[in-house]
Amino acid sequence: MASETSVAADTLPPSGERRRDFIYVATGAFAAAGAAAVVLPLVNQMNPSADVLALASIDLDLSAIQPGQAVKASWRGKPIFARHLTPAEIDAAKKVDVSTLRDPQTLDQRTKAGNEQWLITLGVCTHLGCVPLGAGEGEARGDFGGYFCPCHGSHYDTAARVRKGPAPKNLEVPEYKFNTPTAVTIG
């Protein structure tokens, strides 16, 4: 009986497949699935851990910021710029022909209705993630009066839109809402 079984398993039938081929494929597939099940957590362990992901929102009081001034705050490990635009800066931002911009956005799209004097963005250059200058007192604000990234020379205008340099996008506007006319919750 044993020899008959081995003949059945090992002899090549006309179809070119042996019964043992199924065992090989099944074994290989089982091992591959097992390996994938181990690799997945090994790769995924490098993603942000639960404590890093725990979404933090921050409350920001804007009442002390005079027109023309800006403050820096920290949110999820990144800087936030909150800037009180002067009427001249708002005009300058609105005069720009949006179609000429690399990342076309109007000032209205980047601020909240009725609060267009408050420009709140991430302080992270969209090129390679440096903190642009221009939020601190006396820092260079670049050729367009907004922000200037010293790393690779990106210039942002008074709506924090990229106007010159290698940055591909405008400074990102985070999710936020006004609680009172001078207090916001970011995140």
Add this chain to the structure above:
Amino acid sequence: MSFPWAKHYEPKSEFTKFVDSRLPIPRFVYDALGAGYPAPKNLNYFYNFGFLAGVALMVQIITGIVLAMHYAANTAIAFDSVEHIMRDVNSGWMIRYMHAVGASFFFAVVYIHIFRGLYYGSYKPPREVLWMLGLVIFLLMMATAFMGYVLVWGQMSFWGATVITGLFSAIPVVGPAIQTWLLGGFSPDNATLNRFFSLHFLLPFVTLGVIVLHVWALHIPGSNNPTGVDVKGPQDTVPFHPYYTAKDFFGLGVYLTLFAVVVFFAPNMLGEVDNYIPANPLSTPALIVPEWYFWPFYAILRSFTVDFLFIPAKLLGVIGMFASILLLFFLPWLDTSPVRSNNYRPWSRILFWVFVVDVIILGVCGGKHAAEPWIIISQLASVYYFAHFLIILPIVSRIEKTLPLPNSIAEAVLAKYNKASSPGLAGSPGVQPAE
């Protein structure tokens, strides 16, 4: 894998016979580094740099393991633990300076080693795999050096990590997710520092493994030589030991002298002062530059300032920087000239030196602010870098009229010897150098 005339290991004592029949390490060393490994007799001092690179790696591994005994990979205390090494640990300052200066010296030695290979055509058949393994080692070194620099957790560490991981965010669609995955967060933080420490410890040993393959691949055809002519017979070679062991150790003495001078008298000469300021995520230094050995590639990265078609400038810069190294993998097939050594290629030799100057110009630009005139200079130099490999070299290697090659290494050596000594030895044509 050696030449047929290589000497054979013969254990003499009972003890060496005992060892040889059980674990033949002495035989292995004899055949690889000893009298059993014949090497071209005309290798010059540029052929020391492979050995020196190996020494530099061992210095990094030994000092690095010692530093890891005192360093703490935690953002709250990493910077302070480095200062603790500098001030409190016995001889800690020396070990850290050896490690920091050693990285610079390692790259300097490897750059000379690479340019040696470029000049003498050591990447050409049959040494293509040897060349490509060397490039893998170079890439591993770059990754290791970058992650090691982050461990100090100074300002330049932090912002270097931000910029370099930011490169991956340029990849369309999946880029930001890859950057977050690499960092383990949304900006460099404790998770980043810990994994960089782990990988910085691992990669030197991976490098060591690839070096074993590199040396293995070297020992199949044997070393190239300044004439680029293949070894043809016993008269072309000398045993590796004692000839090249002695030559390598002399070079090592010179190297260690220079190394000691920098470690003891100018340890911060090659570093950035900003990295003595603790990392601050809310303040970017006015100028972010990597260490000098990355400057040429950093210049290429920054030379892309305008979008092309639908590809953003940021992605172009990243592609350009990686392409500048990956291009070297194809060099054996871009340079089709059958003559290896630039000593016999009049045009290619000039182009080699122009290329060296081009890389130095890129290096200077990479260390400067991203402003004019440095941007336009680095753009021109980047264009030339790619043109050298993709246009100029393939064309020149086809149309160049090369000089006559010597029939053998021995003939080239003797021609040089006779010319140098002919005034004093006129009339004695039968003079032979001592073998």
